[in-house]
Amino acid sequence: MQSNLAQIFRIRKFLDDLKYPDSQRIAGEISMYINRNKRAKEEKIFKKLHKNEPWEYIQGYCEFCTSDFKVTKDTLIPRIETEQLVYDCIKIIKKNKIKNIIDVGTGSGCIAISIAKLLSSKPSIYATDISKRALKIAIENEQNILKKKSITWIHTDLIKDVVLTNKPTLAIANLPYIPTSMYEKLDKSVLEHEPKIALDGGKSGLESYERLFKQIKAKRLKVDYLYLETEETIFNQHKQLAKKYFPDKKITGRKDIFNRNRFILIS
Numbered sequence: 001m002q003s004n005l006a007q008i009f010r011i012r013k014f015l016d017d018l019k020y021p022d023s024q025r026i027a028g029e030i031s032m033y034i035n036r037n038k039r040a041k042e043e044k045i046f047k048k049l050h051k052n053e054p055w056e057y058i059q060g061y062c063e064f065c066t067s068d069f070k071v072t073k074d075t076l077i078p079r080i081e082t083e084q085l086v087y088d089c090i091k092i093i094k095k096n097k098i099k100n101i102i103d104v105g106t107g108s109g110c111i112a113i114s115i116a117k118l119l120s121s122k123p124s125i126y127a128t129d130i131s132k133r134a135l136k137i138a139i140e141n142e143q144n145i146l147k148k149k150s151i152t153w154i155h156t157d158l159i160k161d162v163v164l165t166n167k168p169t170l171a172i173a174n175l176p177y178i179p180t181s182m183y184e185k186l187d188k189s190v191l192e193h194e195p196k197i198a199l200d201g202g203k204s205g206l207e208s209y210e211r212l213f214k215q216i217k218a219k220r221l222k223v224d225y226l227y228l229e230t231e232e233t234i235f236n237q238h239k240q241l242a243k244k245y246f247p248d249k250k251i252t253g254r255k256d257i258f259n260r261n262r263f264i265l266i267s
């Protein structure tokens, strides 16, 4: 016990020197990982952290909505704020008897898989990504977490190849939304290790979302609810863009757990 505590303090000091966020929690996780994995070496982990590699990629998974999701350099590390999107969407699905769910830009599959796990009803769930490598990890996560095939995975640009029945539909999207000028100033751990395609939203930050809105219109897809994650600095522009494409719908903003304007519901 004493040696464990000494180890945690040592790791925490190392993380604090690196200015690694949430050092207390991460130090505990690293210590547990080393004690569980005989081949894991503290010095090797320190080396990787020193090269700005995020802890989640080193341990190979990230906890999201109480499940462990495999993550690699091909998938974004799911963020804790996105859990709220999942819980909000569960409420929308139950209240409105949603039968079709599309998760656009699924990455590790964290949103689609968590929704499938938390629902007792069985709507049709589709999840898309432009990255074949990300989809491969998402399918592994489906097998590990759900233990059965529950989701239709589609390799496509946004919703291009998605075909839906005319039943009540919720589309969820956590697409790249960071304006390029802001993306370029992000922490090295993000810039050097997480996929750019998951984060860089182009000059305005809204390029992927505008293309998604255009696809919905062009395909005449009957989307009853659209739940989007966004960046707080472009929140108002994002709402205006939604209003432009869906003038007859209600556009509502939602805050994240840190009280920032981060979600938009189009209903």
Ligand SMILES: C[S@@+](CC[C@H](N)C(=O)[O-])C[C@H]1O[C@@H](n2cnc3c(N)ncnc32)[C@H](O)[C@@H]1O
Residues within 6 Å of the ligand: 075, 076, 077, 078, 079, 082, 104, 105, 106, 107, 108, 109, 110, 111, 128, 129, 130, 131, 134, 156, 157, 158, 159, 174, 175, 176, 177, 197, 198, 199, 208
């Ligand atoms: C912000 S990440 C979100 C990942 C995951 N949904 C999450 O919440 O952690 C955006 C995802 O969108 C995917 N993506 C980017 N452009 C896309 C496009 N044109 N069509 C489909 N997926 C796209 C990226 O590969 C990435 O997996």
